[in-house]
Amino acid sequence: MEFQLKFDINDKIFLRNPESSELGKLIVKTAINLIYELGFEQFTFKKLAVEINSTEATIYRYFENKHRLLLYILNWYWNFMEFLLSYKIENINDSKEKLKIIIQLLTQDLSIGIGQTDYNTNYLNQIVLAESSKVYLTKEVAEINKSEVFKPYKDLCAKIAELISDYKPNYKFPRSLSTTLIETSHNQQYFLQNLPRLTDIQSVKKPNFTQLFLEDLLFKILD
Amino acid sequence: MEFQLKFDINDKIFLRNPESSELGKLIVKTAINLIYELGFEQFTFKKLAVEINSTEATIYRYFENKHRLLLYILNWYWNFMEFLLSYKIENINDSKEKLKIIIQLLTQDLSIGIGQTDYNTNYLNQIVLAESSKVYLTKEVAEINKSEVFKPYKDLCAKIAELISDYKPNYKFPRSLSTTLIETSHNQQYFLQNLPRLTDIQSVKKPNFTQLFLEDLLFKILD
DNA sequence: TTAAAATGATAGTATTACTATTGTAAATAA
DNA sequence: TTATTTACAATAGTAATACTATCATTTTAA
Numbered sequence: 146m147e148f149q150l151k152f153d154i155n156d157k158i159f160l161r162n163p164e165s166s167e168l169g170k171l172i173v174k175t176a177i178n179l180i181y182e183l184g185f186e187q188f189t190f191k192k193l194a195v196e197i198n199s200t201e202a203t204i205y206r207y208f209e210n211k212h213r214l215l216l217y218i219l220n221w222y223w224n225f226m227e228f229l230l231s232y233k234i235e236n237i238n239d240s241k242e243k244l245k246i247i248i249q250l251l252t253q254d255l256s257i258g259i260g261q262t263d264y265n266t267n268y269l270n271q272i273v274l275a276e277s278s279k280v281y282l283t284k285e286v287a288e289i290n291k292s293e294v295f296k297p298y299k300d301l302c303a304k305i306a307e308l309i310s311d312y313k314p315n316y317k318f319p320r321s322l323s324t325t326l327i328e329t330s331h332n333q334q335y336f337l338q339n340l341p342r343l344t345d346i347q348s349v350k351k352p353n354f355t356q357l358f359l360e361d362l363l364f365k366i367l368d
Numbered sequence: 369m370e371f372q373l374k375f376d377i378n379d380k381i382f383l384r385n386p387e388s389s390e391l392g393k394l395i396v397k398t399a400i401n402l403i404y405e406l407g408f409e410q411f412t413f414k415k416l417a418v419e420i421n422s423t424e425a426t427i428y429r430y431f432e433n434k435h436r437l438l439l440y441i442l443n444w445y446w447n448f449m450e451f452l453l454s455y456k457i458e459n460i461n462d463s464k465e466k467l468k469i470i471i472q473l474l475t476q477d478l479s480i481g482i483g484q485t486d487y488n489t490n491y492l493n494q495i496v497l498a499e500s501s502k503v504y505l506t507k508e509v510a511e512i513n514k515s516e517v518f519k520p521y522k523d524l525c526a527k528i529a530e531l532i533s534d535y536k537p538n539y540k541f542p543r544s545l546s547t548t549l550i551e552t553s554h555n556q557q558y559f560l561q562n563l564p565r566l567t568d569i570q571s572v573k574k575p576n577f578t579q580l581f582l583e584d585l586l587f588k589i590l591d
Numbered sequence: 592t593t594a595a596a597a598t599g600a601t602a603g604t605a606t607t608a609c610t611a612t613t614g615t616a617a618a619t620a621a
Numbered sequence: 622t623t624a625t626t627t628a629c630a631a632t633a634g635t636a637a638t639a640c641t642a643t644c645a646t647t648t649t650a651a
Binding site: 187275278279282284287295298299302318321322325328335336340344361366 | 410498501522525547552558566568572588590
Binding site: 384389391422423425426429 | 628630631
């Protein structure tokens, strides 16, 4: 059985829904490849236009600017993560087991996901590690937050927080711990690749280092 | 007694040492004010030049580009933090007390610091929360890391890691925990201000929320 | 089949991120 | 003292970025 994954993305993020046309899908798909390759700062609509044999004007009909395009990609990712989480914990009763699955999801490659996705999940994964915080670390955060563009992130956070509370009802900081797990998983994976001295990889030489670190951290906090 | 704080900053970061002239100091000082006001993306050398009644060309003689200028500011900050840490734990013997001081430093306003600083520590604090990760979240990270421009961050991390190990010699992840404390303190403070639903501020209404969260987290992990 | 929508092609603007050159004042060295 | 660096301002200029606007053509939907 094969199935396609589609999410309804907040229409404040785009000018024209990229899901509504082949060109739109190509824009997002190619953007993921290019942002992965160039990094967000070096990525431009001009370069993207050349890549898809089109013009800047065409891309501007879909997205107001490259920040919105990144936001679109991350909304898709957050939806995807929440879906994966629901899917993977289905029928599991042990709440500790559920938390372990969360950490696995946060620290492992997305490509071992389920279903068919339109996008390169490996690239998407790298973009999340290196670029995701740039969507909220901007002066316009208050402004854009009003149109609920961070809702999928908050939902994901709330869902994880709920599972934390299921496991330890008395724990006072389920949401903060939830965002800490998410952000720390990105940080540690990025540092592991780029600034390893900010981690303990030299003494703990394990391929799944981040997973080990976060599991240890989470259950020391909750148990 | 008043004293001035100066740090030797890696000379790979600048073309000409801003500490070497009044104009140089003015550039850095004004840059901090402007980045605080505009955010890093909207900040340009042109705007900075206008602000100091000079020209872009002059600023380019000191810094290759605005990324390097931000890196300079953060190097100064990391040095400042390491100094503050040494200063504040001097003569304290209880290692748990030392860890508490670290968290206090990471979660409180820098303005309650010591000594005279050339820069607005309140603005500097906000810049660290919102912009610091942008210095390493760049495609050039491997390249610039070669010239040791992140050494003060690594040193700060190592120092905190050491104190963690003093307290719990058997803990396996002192460095990763150290960076997690630093990064999480930024995240949580930023979220508190801008995306509070990613935190537990609604249920834990305390002015020193981040401090409480991190203390709870740290000692649950280590005890 | 016709009207509307989407796209491509082209042009243009303000700003950004630089580089280069020159003149002059101030600091310093011979 | 004079000569010479140096520091900086002023000016000019360039390529790229981040857009906006117009219009002709193609595609799609009624």
